[in-house]
Amino acid sequence: MLYYILRPYVTFLLKFFIKRIKITGIENIPKTGAVMLASTHANSFFDAVLLCCTLDRRVWSLARGDVFKKNLAKKALSSLFMMPVHRLSEGKEHLGNNDDTFKKCIELFKQGEIVLIFSEGLCTNQTKLLPLKKGTGRLAQQAWLDGLDLKVIPVAITYNNFKSFGKIINLSFGEAIPKAELPNPTEDGVFLRRFNEILSEKLNQSLNWNFPKLSPLQTPFFTLGYILHFPAIGLATFISKKLTKGTVFFDSITIGLMIVLIPLYWLIVFFVVRTFGLL
Structure with missing residues (x-):
C-alpha cells in the first residue's frame, strides 16, 4: 500500500518542514478500538498528513470528493486510505455517494479503525473555529445506534503561519466526547444540535494560538536540515x-x-x- 511506503518517508521530511510541534493529549487516543478524530481544518490536505504521521495507528481520512474524479487520482488516494465526501457545491447528483462513504466508515468502526473527519466541512486558513457541519454528529449517531463503542476525539490544530516554510504547530487531542451527556441518538435534531455544541466547546478550549519565537539554535535539526x-x-x-x-x-x-x-x-x-x- 502507498500509505505504508510514504508514511515513514513523509514523517522524516516533516522534520525539515516543521520547526517545532507541540502535541498535547495524545494519551486520549486509545491503543485499540474504534475512534473518530473530529478535527479542525485550517490547512487543507496538510492537516491529514500531519495527523497520519503523528499517530502510530493507521488513519482513514475523509477528503473532498472532487479530487477523486480522475481514475488515477482515485486509485492513489484510495491507496492512502482516503475516502470521498461530496459537497453541495460539487452538484446534488454526487451527494448520494456520501451514503456509501458513511457506510464504509461504520464498517471501519466495526473493525476497530480510526477515521479522520474535518468537522467544519470547509477549509480556510482561519484563526477561529468555523460553524460545524452535521456529518461528524451523524456518523457518531449511527455508530452508537449500532451499539458500537466509538470514541469521538476532538482534534485542534493551529499554525503560526500558512504561507511560509518552517512551521510552528500546536496539536491538541481532547478527551472523548462523553456519550452519557448527549440526548438519545434516536432524537435526531436534538442529538445533532447538542453534539455540535459539545464538540465546538471542546475544540475552542483546545485551540492554542500561542507560538514561541525560536532561534536557529533552539531548532538544530530543522536548521541543519534547511541549510543542507x-x-x-x-x-x-x-x-x-x-x-x-x-x-x-x-x-x-x-x-x-x-x-x-x-x-x-x-x-x-x-x-x-x-x-x-x-x-
Whole structure:
C-alpha cells in the first residue's frame, strides 16, 4: 500500500518542514478500538498528513470528493486510505455517494479503525473555529445506534503561519466526547444540535494560538536540515507559491513537491560528489 511506503518517508521530511510541534493529549487516543478524530481544518490536505504521521495507528481520512474524479487520482488516494465526501457545491447528483462513504466508515468502526473527519466541512486558513457541519454528529449517531463503542476525539490544530516554510504547530487531542451527556441518538435534531455544541466547546478550549519565537539554535535539526537541503526546499517553496497563490494549498503542495525533489537532490549531490572524487 502507498500509505505504508510514504508514511515513514513523509514523517522524516516533516522534520525539515516543521520547526517545532507541540502535541498535547495524545494519551486520549486509545491503543485499540474504534475512534473518530473530529478535527479542525485550517490547512487543507496538510492537516491529514500531519495527523497520519503523528499517530502510530493507521488513519482513514475523509477528503473532498472532487479530487477523486480522475481514475488515477482515485486509485492513489484510495491507496492512502482516503475516502470521498461530496459537497453541495460539487452538484446534488454526487451527494448520494456520501451514503456509501458513511457506510464504509461504520464498517471501519466495526473493525476497530480510526477515521479522520474535518468537522467544519470547509477549509480556510482561519484563526477561529468555523460553524460545524452535521456529518461528524451523524456518523457518531449511527455508530452508537449500532451499539458500537466509538470514541469521538476532538482534534485542534493551529499554525503560526500558512504561507511560509518552517512551521510552528500546536496539536491538541481532547478527551472523548462523553456519550452519557448527549440526548438519545434516536432524537435526531436534538442529538445533532447538542453534539455540535459539545464538540465546538471542546475544540475552542483546545485551540492554542500561542507560538514561541525560536532561534536557529533552539531548532538544530530543522536548521541543519534547511541549510543542507536549501536548493530543494527553495525550489519547492518557489513553485508552490506560484501554483497556490490565493488558495489554501501552499503547505500541501510544498510537502508534495518535497516528496519528489528531496530524493532527486540527494541523487544530484551523490553524483556530484562521486564525479569530483570526494567519496
